[in-house]
Amino acid sequence: MKLADPETYLESLRSMRRKVFALGERVENTVDHPLIRPSVNALAETFNLGEEPEAEELLFATSHITGKKISRFTHIHQSADDLVKKVLMQRMLGRRTSTCFQRCVGMDGLNALYSVTFECDQAHGTDYHRRLKEYIRYVQEENLVVDGAMTDVKGDRSLRPGEQSDPDMFVHVVERTGEGIVVRGAKAHQTGALNSHEILVMPTVGMREDERDFAVSFAIPCDTPGITFVLGRQPSDTRKLENSPLDVGNPTYGSQEALVIFEDILVPWERVFMCGEVDQSGKVVERFAAYHRQSYGGCKVGVGDVLVGAAVLAARYQGVDRASHVREKITEMVHLNETLFCCGIACSAQGYPMPAGNYMVDVLLANICKHNVTRFPFEISRLLQDIAGGLVVTMPSEKDLLNPELAPYLDKYLKGKEGIPTGDRLKIMKFIENMTMGCGAAAYLTESVHGAGSPQAQRIVIYRMAELEKKAELAKRLARIDEAPIDQ
Ligand code: SF4
Numbered sequence: 372m373k374l375a376d377p378e379t380y381l382e383s384l385r386s387m388r389r390k391v392f393a394l395g396e397r398v399e400n401t402v403d404h405p406l407i408r409p410s411v412n413a414l415a416e417t418f419n420l421g422e423e424p425e426a427e428e429l430l431f432a433t434s435h436i437t438g439k440k441i442s443r444f445t446h447i448h449q450s451a452d453d454l455v456k457k458v459l460m461q462r463m464l465g466r467r468t469s470t471c472f473q474r475c476v477g478m479d480g481l482n483a484l485y486s487v488t489f490e491c492d493q494a495h496g497t498d499y500h501r502r503l504k505e506y507i508r509y510v511q512e513e514n515l516v517v518d519g520a521m522t523d524v525k526g527d528r529s530l531r532p533g534e535q536s537d538p539d540m541f542v543h544v545v546e547r548t549g550e551g552i553v554v555r556g557a558k559a560h561q562t563g564a565l566n567s568h569e570i571l572v573m574p575t576v577g578m579r580e581d582e583r584d585f586a587v588s589f590a591i592p593c594d595t596p597g598i599t600f601v602l603g604r605q606p607s608d609t610r611k612l613e614n615s616p617l618d619v620g621n622p623t624y625g626s627q628e629a630l631v632i633f634e635d636i637l638v639p640w641e642r643v644f645m646c647g648e649v650d651q652s653g654k655v656v657e658r659f660a661a662y663h664r665q666s667y668g669g670c671k672v673g674v675g676d677v678l679v680g681a682a683v684l685a686a687r688y689q690g691v692d693r694a695s696h697v698r699e700k701i702t703e704m705v706h707l708n709e710t711l712f713c714c715g716i717a718c719s720a721q722g723y724p725m726p727a728g729n730y731m732v733d734v735l736l737a738n739i740c741k742h743n744v745t746r747f748p749f750e751i752s753r754l755l756q757d758i759a760g761g762l763v764v765t766m767p768s769e770k771d772l773l774n775p776e777l778a779p780y781l782d783k784y785l786k787g788k789e790g791i792p793t794g795d796r797l798k799i800m801k802f803i804e805n806m807t808m809g810c811g812a813a814a815y816l817t818e819s820v821h822g823a824g825s826p827q828a829q830r831i832v833i834y835r836m837a838e839l840e841k842k843a844e845l846a847k848r849l850a851r852i853d854e855a856p857i858d859q
């Protein structure tokens with residue numbers, strides 16, 4: 372693995388020449404930009420062995436291609452145990468950062484494409500699986516960060532990709548040449564796009580026969596000419612520009628989403644993994660979604676652990692930690708969080724091998740997992756705000772606290788329990804603000820609703836996979852419905 376630690380990872384990003392915009396201005400050095408740096412730090416944790424005794428086992432795996440030690444973020448799962456370890460790794464990193472560490476989407480994309488390219492080659496005589504394996508080998512050896520790019524901008528949602536007045540609403544092939552394909556379009560909400568080396572593009576929906584140009588998957592380096600990145604805003608993000616870490620709440624770590632625009636990019640054939648095989652496109656979407664819905668049963672649980680800890684501290688610092696209703700609320704937070712974990716582990720433990728040899732999660736359980744994630748973090752956040760109290764949104768700024776004229780008053784009047792420094796109480800309040808309505812909420816709440824697919828997408832899969840007729844048969848048999856009618 373060439374990129375072996377956080378520092379070499381940061382250096383590799385600094386050396387990339389990309390077209391990046393933030394707040395309307397070109398940014399040459401994204402790594403050291405104060406708005407972006409916390410998200411870089413969060414991703415860099417995936418390169419950091421850390422202090423947890425289990426970290427080595429979770430962060431690394433053995434490549435089934437080369438037999439070498441690799442980052443689990445570049446691994447193709449070889450067993451149900453691999454799937455479980457993936458969730459445990461995500462919970463560990465969620466605990467470290469209390470945010471989205473951005474590297475799972477590429478991992479989930481590679482795993483989805485691994486089985487689909489194999490099946491596509493069998494159905495169509497294509498050469499995609501070999502190409503993808505070569506690409507995975509390269510990503511593993513270099514230890515690259517891959518942005519998995521699925522979500523198109525979509526335009527008019529009532530229209531299919533092929534029906535849009537502007538075909539660029541979905542990434543599509545505009546030309547096929549001897550060298551490769553030329554593609555155009557944009558991908559929205561791209562997690563960690565500015566912190567990635569590569570972009571792995573996948574179709575966003577299953578395509579129809581007349582939508583062959585939209586059934587496309589490929590990988591390109593992020594510094595390919597013709598790509599433009601526009602950083603997405605987050606609530607209270609400019610507090611990061613104020614040099615007031617207290618007001619940021621979680622000043623070290625953050626998440627990141629960007630709009631990525633492709634303007635007639637030439638992709639060499641060797642990096643094309645689907646081009647026109649419409650019957651394979653829906654499988655990529657469903658498998659990627661299932662892997663990423665599994666992921667949320669790890670990462671969001673790790674963040675939930677931190678929030679439970681924040682509730683404990685807020686209660687203690689304000690002298691209410693022994694109140695029975697506070698204990699009840701903390702118990703409820705733990706119950707909700709561990710339920711999400713149960714779902715993440717269950718869909719992994721029930722994983723099964725695909726024809727390509729890699730392991731797939733239980734799709735129904737992965738969707739149940741993510742569907743719970745669309746709800747429980749909101750209830751966990753509500754309980755946390757309930758315990759913390761109104762100071763979360765009414766406390767003065769760090770600059771007030773540093774003002775010599777104000778400082779003695781604020782220290783005196785914002786104090787909680789005797790023996791607890793006022794500053795400690797205020798730090799946890801600002802952290803709670805960040806996590807439940809500031810930048811942190813972008814990753815913990817909004818991403819929990821829409822990341823890996825909005826709630827309705829899971830409900831469609833749940834209904835389809837529920838085997839309702841089989842269940843009806845169970846009830847029929849026990850109620851003796853097929854036996855003699857009751858009036859005879
Ligand atoms: Fe990973 Fe979670 Fe972020 Fe997705 S939301 S990239 S699973 S940390």
Ligand code: FE
Pocket residue numbers: 471562818822823
């Ligand atoms: Fe996500």
